[in-house]
Each structure stands twice: as C-alpha cells, then as structure tokens.
Amino acid sequence: MGKLAKGVALVGAGMSKFGNHFPAKRNPDLWIDAWLNAVESVDNGIEPKDIDACYVGNYSSDLFNHQGHLGPQMANLVGLTPKPAARFEGACASSGIALRQAIIAIASGVHDVIAVSGVECMTELPTAGVTDVLATASDSLFEYPAGATFPGLYATLASAHFHKYGTTAEDLMRVGIKNHENGAENPYAQMQQSIKDMMISKKKRYEEQGREVPDWSDEFDFLKSSANPIIASPLRLFDCSLITDGAACLFLTSEEKAKDFTDTPIRITGTGQGSAALSLHDRDSLTSFIATKESARQAYQMSGLKPKDIQICEVHDCFTIAEVVALEDLGFYEKGKAVEAIKNGETKRDGALPINTSGGLKSKGHPVGASGAGMAVEIFKQMRGIAERNRQVKFDVEKAMSHNLGGSGGTCVVTIYQK
Amino acid sequence: MGKLAKGVALVGAGMSKFGNHFPAKRNPDLWIDAWLNAVESVDNGIEPKDIDACYVGNYSSDLFNHQGHLGPQMANLVGLTPKPAARFEGACASSGIALRQAIIAIASGVHDVIAVSGVECMTELPTAGVTDVLATASDSLFEYPAGATFPGLYATLASAHFHKYGTTAEDLMRVGIKNHENGAENPYAQMQQSIKDMMISKKKRYEEQGREVPDWSDEFDFLKSSANPIIASPLRLFDCSLITDGAACLFLTSEEKAKDFTDTPIRITGTGQGSAALSLHDRDSLTSFIATKESARQAYQMSGLKPKDIQICEVHDCFTIAEVVALEDLGFYEKGKAVEAIKNGETKRDGALPINTSGGLKSKGHPVGASGAGMAVEIFKQMRGIAERNRQVKFDVEKAMSHNLGGSGGTCVVTIYQK
Numbered sequence: 001m002g003k004l005a006k007g008v009a010l011v012g013a014g015m016s017k018f019g020n021h022f023p024a025k026r027n028p029d030l031w032i033d034a035w036l037n038a039v040e041s042v043d044n045g046i047e048p049k050d051i052d053a054c055y056v057g058n059y060s061s062d063l064f065n066h067q068g069h070l071g072p073q074m075a076n077l078v079g080l081t082p083k084p085a086a087r088f089e090g091a092c093a094s095s096g097i098a099l100r101q102a103i104i105a106i107a108s109g110v111h112d113v114i115a116v117s118g119v120e121c122m123t124e125l126p127t128a129g130v131t132d133v134l135a136t137a138s139d140s141l142f143e144y145p146a147g148a149t150f151p152g153l154y155a156t157l158a159s160a161h162f163h164k165y166g167t168t169a170e171d172l173m174r175v176g177i178k179n180h181e182n183g184a185e186n187p188y189a190q191m192q193q194s195i196k197d198m199m200i201s202k203k204k205r206y207e208e209q210g211r212e213v214p215d216w217s218d219e220f221d222f223l224k225s226s227a228n229p230i231i232a233s234p235l236r237l238f239d240c241s242l243i244t245d246g247a248a249c250l251f252l253t254s255e256e257k258a259k260d261f262t263d264t265p266i267r268i269t270g271t272g273q274g275s276a277a278l279s280l281h282d283r284d285s286l287t288s289f290i291a292t293k294e295s296a297r298q299a300y301q302m303s304g305l306k307p308k309d310i311q312i313c314e315v316h317d318c319f320t321i322a323e324v325v326a327l328e329d330l331g332f333y334e335k336g337k338a339v340e341a342i343k344n345g346e347t348k349r350d351g352a353l354p355i356n357t358s359g360g361l362k363s364k365g366h367p368v369g370a371s372g373a374g375m376a377v378e379i380f381k382q383m384r385g386i387a388e389r390n391r392q393v394k395f396d397v398e399k400a401m402s403h404n405l406g407g408s409g410g411t412c413v414v415t416i417y418q419k
Numbered sequence: 420m421g422k423l424a425k426g427v428a429l430v431g432a433g434m435s436k437f438g439n440h441f442p443a444k445r446n447p448d449l450w451i452d453a454w455l456n457a458v459e460s461v462d463n464g465i466e467p468k469d470i471d472a473c474y475v476g477n478y479s480s481d482l483f484n485h486q487g488h489l490g491p492q493m494a495n496l497v498g499l500t501p502k503p504a505a506r507f508e509g510a511c512a513s514s515g516i517a518l519r520q521a522i523i524a525i526a527s528g529v530h531d532v533i534a535v536s537g538v539e540c541m542t543e544l545p546t547a548g549v550t551d552v553l554a555t556a557s558d559s560l561f562e563y564p565a566g567a568t569f570p571g572l573y574a575t576l577a578s579a580h581f582h583k584y585g586t587t588a589e590d591l592m593r594v595g596i597k598n599h600e601n602g603a604e605n606p607y608a609q610m611q612q613s614i615k616d617m618m619i620s621k622k623k624r625y626e627e628q629g630r631e632v633p634d635w636s637d638e639f640d641f642l643k644s645s646a647n648p649i650i651a652s653p654l655r656l657f658d659c660s661l662i663t664d665g666a667a668c669l670f671l672t673s674e675e676k677a678k679d680f681t682d683t684p685i686r687i688t689g690t691g692q693g694s695a696a697l698s699l700h701d702r703d704s705l706t707s708f709i710a711t712k713e714s715a716r717q718a719y720q721m722s723g724l725k726p727k728d729i730q731i732c733e734v735h736d737c738f739t740i741a742e743v744v745a746l747e748d749l750g751f752y753e754k755g756k757a758v759e760a761i762k763n764g765e766t767k768r769d770g771a772l773p774i775n776t777s778g779g780l781k782s783k784g785h786p787v788g789a790s791g792a793g794m795a796v797e798i799f800k801q802m803r804g805i806a807e808r809n810r811q812v813k814f815d816v817e818k819a820m821s822h823n824l825g826g827s828g829g830t831c832v833v834t835i836y837q838k
Contacts, residue, residue: 002527002528002529002530002531003528003529004527004528004529005424005425005526005527005528006424006527026560028560053692054694059487060481060487062479062481062482062552062555063481063482063487065559066555066559066563067555067558067559067560067563068478068479068482068508068510068555068556069508069509069510069555069556069557069697069825069826069829069830070508071508071509071694071829071830072509072694072695072696072697072710072825072826072829072830073558073696073697073829075694076694076695076696076697076701080694081694081695081696081709082693082694082695082709082710082712082713083693083694083713084692084693084694084714085509085692085694085830086507086508086509086516086520086692086830087507087508087509088505088506088507088508089487089488089489089490089505089506089507089508090488090490090491090504090505090506091487091488097505101505101520101523101524104520104523104524104527104529105520105523105527107424107527107528107529108423108424108425108523108524108526108527108528109422109423109424109526109527110422110423110523110526110690133481136481136485136486136487136488137487137488138488139486139492140484140485140486141445141447141486144485271529273472273503273504273505274501274502274503275473275490275491275494275495275499275500275501275502275503275504276491276495276500276501277491277492277495277500278488278491278492278495282495290500290501291491291501293501294501294502295503406488406491407488407491410488410490410491410492411488411490411491411504411505
C-alpha cells in the first residue's frame with residue numbers, strides 16, 4: 001500500500017434534495033440537480049472545459065431503471081462529452097469507490113480535475129422490488145435463495161452484537177434519535193423531523209381524529225410501540241435507513257490545480273478500501289467488518305492520522321447497528337463500548353465526536369449508489385463552516401472522515417479529509 | 420491529459436475458454452478458470468499475497484445473473500480478501516475501463532500489483548433476454564422504447580457508412596471471414612471454424628441427408644444465402660458477434676515490481692478513454708465514433724506513438740461494421756478507405772497490419788464485460804510469441820494496441836503495449 005504520488009483536494013460539493021422523486025425526476029434530473037448545486041459551491045466557478053473526466057457511482061440502474069452505461073449518459077448531460085466517463089460499483093459503497101478512484105487518478109498524473117458523482121433512483125420500483133434489488137448485493141447463490149434480504153442480514157449482525165456485548169434495542173434507538181435530530185436541520189434530507197416531533201405530531205393527529213391518544217412519555221416509548229413495527233427482529237422500522245432517489249457531485253483536483261478554484265481547498269490525505277466475502281457464513285466475525293478495519297487501516301496509514309485525530313465522521317448507518325459497529329471498527333471506541341459513548345451523547349452534534357451531522361442514511365436518506373458521495377458533501381460543508389440551519393458543529397473542523405459500506409460489509413471505503 | 424507518473428507493465432494474462440457454459444459454469448467458475456490460466460502465464464509465479472487489489476470489469480451481472488457486488492465476491496474466491504475489490508462498468512468496454520483504472524492506480528503509487536479481470540455469464544438468459552439486457556446500454560429513455568436493439572443500431576451505422584463511402588455488404592463479409600479464420604486457430608475461441616469450413620460442413624450434411632446441395636462456390640455465396648439470414652438490414656447473422664460466457668484475467672504491476680515476476684514484461688505506455696452521447700440522434704456523425712477518436716488521441720499522445728507504429732491491434736468487432744469504423748477512427752486508414760485495405764488482405768494474419776488475430780468478438784466470442792480484458796490476453800500472447808496453433812504472427816511484435824468499445828460507441832478505451 002503506497003502513498004499518493006500527488007496531493008488531491010476537494011474544491012466543490014453539492015447534492016440534489018434526497019427524497020421520493022420518481023417519476024418527476026429520474027437519474028438524469030437528479031444528477032443535474034447535484035451538478036448545479038456543486039458548481040455553485042466552487043468559489044471561483046467551474047466549467048465543463050475545466051474538467052478532465054466524469055466518474056459515476058451507481059449501484060444498479062440496471063435493475064432499478066433498466067438503464068446501464070450511466071457514465072457517458074451523465075457526462076453528456078453536463079457538456080463533458082467526449083471526456084472519459086465511467087461507472088463504479090460496489091453495492092452501497094459505489095460512489096465511495098468512484099471517489100477513491102478519482103483520488104487515485106489525480107495522484108497518477110493522468111487527470112487534474114474530476115467530477116465525481118453518485119446517482120440512484122430507487123423508487124421507480126415498489127418497496128418489495130427495491131428489497132429484491134438490494135438483495136443482489138448479497139450472495140445470490142447462497143444468501144439470496146435462502147430468503148435473506150438486507151434487514152434480515154443486519155438483524156443477524158445485531159443479534160450477534162447483542163449476544164456478545166450486551167447491546168440492547170434501546171441502544172440502537174439512540175442512533176436513530178440522534179440522526180433524525182441532525183436530519184431535521186438538513187434542508188436536503190429526505191426526513192426533516194426529529195423522532196420526538198414525529199411522536200408529538202402523531203399524538204396530535206390521534207387527538208384530532210378522536211382516537212385514543214397513546215401513552216408515550218418520550219421517544220423510547222414511541223419507538224417501542226406498534227408505531228415502530230418490527231421489520232426483522234431485533235430491528236424495527238426506525239432502525240432501517242430510507243429508500244431514496246438522489247444524487248451528489250464532488251469536484252476533485254490536484255493540490256496545485258485547486259488554487260484555480262478556491263483559496264480554501266480541502267485536502268484528501270487518506271483513502272482506504274477493503275473487501276470481505278459476500279456471505280455472512282464465510283466470515284470469521286459477525287460483530288465486526290473486516291472490510292471496514294482494512295480500509296480504515298489503509299486510510300490512517302496514508303494520512304498519518306489516528307482515530308483520536310478525527311473530529312467528525314459520516315458513517316454508513318444503513319441500519320442503526322451498522323453505525324455502532326462502524327464506530328468500533330474505525331477505532332473510535334473499543335469493541336462493545338460504542339453504545340456507552342452514544343448514550344453519553346458523545347456522538348451528538350455538540351458531543352466530543354459528532355457522527356452523521358447530515359442526518360445519516362437514516363434521516364438524510366440512502367440512494368444507495370449516491371450515499372458515499374453524499375457523505376463527502378456533508379464533510380465539505382462542515383469543514384467550510386456552511387452546514388445549513390442549526391447543524392454546523394461549533395468548532396473548526398480540521399480533520400474529518402467518511403465511511404461508506406457496501407452490502408452487508410462486502411466492500412468498505414474510508415476517506416480522510418484535512419484542511 | 421497528463422502522463423503516467425510511473426511505468427506500468429503486464430506480467431501475466433489468461434482466460435477461460437469462451438463459449439456457452441451456463442449452467443455448468445457461472446461467473447465464479449469462469450473467473451477461477453481465467454485466474455488459474457493467468458497465474459500459469461507468470462514466469463516466476465504469482466500468489467494472492469503478491470497482489471494489492473482486484474479490479475473486475477462486468478457489464479450487467481445484475482440483469483444477466485441477478486447478482487451485483489461482483490468485486491468482493493470474485494476477490495474472495497481466489498484468496499484476495501480483505502484487499503480492495505471493485506467492479507467497473509462501461510457496457511462492453513467494462514473490462515477496458517477496469518484495465519485503465521488499474522494502470523492509473525499503479526501509476527498513482529497506491530498499488531503495485533493488481534489483478535484485473537472481466538467476467539460475464541450471458542447465457543443464463545435466453546437470446547431475447549440477452550438482446551434486451553444489451554439494449555440497456557443504449558438510451559433507455561429514447562432508443563430502447565423505440566425498439567432499437569444493438570443489431571438495429573449498428574445496422575443504422577452500417578447504412579450510413581454504405582451511403583457515405585460506398586461500403587458494401589461484401590466488404591463487411593470479409594471482416595467476418597478473416598476473423599473466423601483467426602478464431603479457428605484459437606483453442607479458447609467459442610467458434611473454432613472458418614466460414615469456408617462451415618460452408619463445406621453444411622454442404623456435406625445436406626448431401627448426407629439427401630437434400631439438394633446448395634450451389635455455393637465460395638464463402639460469399641454462402642454468406643449471401645438464406646444460411647446467413649438478415650438480422651437487421653444490411654447486417655446478417657455472420658455480421659454479428661456471439662453471445663458468450665467467459666472471463667479473462669491480467670496481472671498488472673509497476674515497472675520496478677515487474678522484475679519480480681518476469682524478465683520479459685510488456686510495458687503499457689498509453690491509455691486513453693472517451694465518451695459520447697448514448698443516443699445516435701445526439702451525435703454529429705454516424706460513420707465515426709468520437710469516443711474512439713478521443714481515446715486514440717490520448718493513448719497515442721501518452722505513448723508518443725503514431726498509428727503507423729502499431730504492428731497489431733485487437734479491435735472491438737461487435738459487428739463487422741464496427742471493425743471497419745474502428746480501423747478508420749484509430750487512424751490506420753483514412754475514412755472510407757479501410758474496406759480497400761481489408762480487401763487487399765492487409766488486416767489478415769500475414770498482412771501488413773494484422774487485426775483481431777484472436778478471432779475477435781466475432782469468432783472468439785463476446786462475453787461483453789470480459790471482452791476488453793480478453794483483447795489484452797491476445798496482445799500478451801502475440802507479443803510473447805506464444806499464440807496457439809497457427810495464428811502467431813511471423814514478426815516480432817514490439818508495439819500493439821487494443822480497442823474496446825461500449826454500447827454503440829458511448830464509451831471507448833484504447834490501450835498501447837510496448838516491449
């Protein structure tokens with residue numbers, strides 16, 4: 001594992017609103033929204049002529065939209081034809097991979113400026129169809145025929161964590177509560193409401209309808225009730241991320257070139273990627289992701305940083321248990337100790353290590369192939385001090401990380417950003 | 420467009436037999452066949468511990484096999500877990516893109532040794548299903564709903580070429596005849612028979628069956644008969660490449676590292692990639708591919724070579740017309756002049772510029788996502804002087820090229836190899 005031969009910087013980042021957009025918007029529309037939003041974020045402006053290549057992360061436009069070959073299609077929409085354009089896939093880590101390959105391409109000297117994006121339009125299919133498509137990121141010879149869809153696979157991982165470390169359903173609920181509190185402050189999020197506010201709204205609606213008002217004293221009461229049905233025990237509805245249409249776009253440049261676009265580039269000092277057997281039954285551990293550990297190891301080594309140096313992190317909370325496991329695998333907390341830190345509020349916006357200030361996949365939404373690029377958008381905003389509403393952290397963010405997981409941990413990409 | 424910051428070399432290459440393998444073999448089996456074949460080709464041997472990452476080109480395992488997330492799955496089968504593993508997609512140029520990204524990654528200093536592969540298992544679907552899946556590489560908002568499948572799109576391009584340059588159906592037939600003559604000499608090819616031999620076999624069979632024996636004096640008679648039905652006018656069956664299951668694997672290293680594996684590495688001195696609008700109606704020309712021209716321009720510039728320097732080339736003959744257009748767009752012949760050269764035998768094995776000595780996609784087969792890597796396998800063999808049977812060219816190949824096209828020219832990747 002070598003060092004980057006050349007410095008790389010992030011000079012712009014933007015995203016479409018995440019949400020349920022089909023049929024009003026499809027991949028091309030979402031991509032253009034993200035592109036325009038990212039263009040606006042570049043201090044000195046950026047034009048197609050400035051850009052050398054177009055890297056697109058996408059999980060399965062094939063199955064979601066019956067459209068492959070997204071690279072040149074997206075490039076053509078924004079005037080990048082005939083430049084190189086390609087699609088990168090690693091399940092829900094697809095745009096994390098696109099980002100990593102762009103970092104590598106700039107370091108190689110082949111390209112100076114790359115538009116990196118993630119796009120996914122999931123709601124063209126009904127929910128059962130989406131669940132089926134996502135299941136193709138598991139092993140379709142072993143897990144899929146056994147009926148194991150992703151909520152079931154993550155429920156297995158949660159059960160193992162509960163068994164080994166005494167983690168509880170309530171511990172997981174705290175992750176969702178925090179992420180919705182953050183998402184409520186993000187105008188680009190799919191769900192912009194805290195769980196407490198949802199509870200209050202629901203009570204009010206019951207009252208107006210003359211129905212018996214549930215006896216919920218706090219969010220936990222609400223989350224333990226039938227209002228939050230079990231999806232795959234021990235995971236309930238609010239332990240699962242959302243089905244989302246959305247896109248995100250990043251402008252990456254070499255460090256020298258960055259000066260043309262901004263006086264305050266964000267350097268990318270670490271990239272790591274790891275893999276694991278797709279099937280859970282092929283793994284040594286159900287409470288830790290080897291792909292996360294490996295990618296974190298590489299990224300820390302490349303940047304020279306240690307877990308304690310990271311000030312904020314966007315982690316891949318496709319399920320609440322995934323956030324818990326990530327916080328441990330990334331080295332922020334010892335195995336089994338993350339839930340205690342979460343309980344103490346350490347991962348809240350005003351805590352010692354704010355996690356998923358964007359709202360995470362849980363509240364911001366999870367357009368699978370776009371999620372990795374979406375994380376970098378939040379890191380960009382927090383490091384620039386421009387996060388909307390009330391979610392900007394109160395200190396100067398000099399060192400940040402994003403963690404993008406694919407499938408049930410078959411792929412992981414970790415990126416480290418520094419001022 | 421910069422230079423590679425570091426030299427890159429090809430030290431091993433191998434492939435599965437191309438053919439109709441499903442259900443006996445699926446992607447995992449084909450990939451292992453290719454891997455083992457490539458391992459055998461490395462002079463000093465290679466082991467998983469020597470390899471830093473696994474890059475997989477694949478068009479649509481999603482639609483062909485209901486399996487996504489191929490990177491970590493393939494990596495795990497050969498002992499590469501937990502190393503980085505990703506899938507790259509650009510329609511039929513998918514493994515050309517994987518190869519290019521691997522070249523870039525080695526040049527960047529991040530990786531020293533990469534296993535690059537292409538895999539595709541198409542025959543899990545019936546032919547109509549395959550045609551449908553391939554059509555998702557066209558524009559699914561415009562071309563696909565109009566019923567334009569790939570034979571139709573390439574028939575349109577052929578008609579335009581006929582109109583503009585006076586190219587004829589017989590000109591195209593010569594491409595197929597030549598490629599089948601080459602494929603007959605390739606033990607890994609799907610169809611290992613010359614068209615003349617097919618004609619003779621067919622005559623014999625008719626004779627044995629007591630049926631009227633057709634009055635075919637040569638291959639052209641045969642190809643103009645109902646034995647070669649029109650698929651999409653002016654293209655007939657033998658103008659179309661094959662539906663194939665197959666995989667190919669390449670070992671790429673930095674130039675320094677190459678010494679560990681062989682005394683005769685093949686240097687990769689040029690890589691270029693271009694894109695175009697997916698839809699034909701969005702293009703300026705129907706007789707030239709802008710993506711090919713752009714990728715060739717980049718690759719020539721990077722390597723410092725000119726078209727006249729290239730001694731052999733594997734070009735993307737998904738349809739016979741595609742080979743004609745490629746020979747022109749790559750700068751080997753002026754526009755409209757390639758068919759004359761083909762007629763003169765220049766592109767045959769013993770001609771001035773042997774093209775598709777492997778048999779090409781037409782005869783070797785076209786497992787779409789594997790075809791780009793498969794081209795590099797042939798280049799490797801020809802440059803090493805180890806091409807099987809009677810297809811080794813009679814001179815020392817010092818400079819070669821591969822040309823991998825995606826869709827109806829939406830993507831192109833060109834690679835230049837030198838001793």
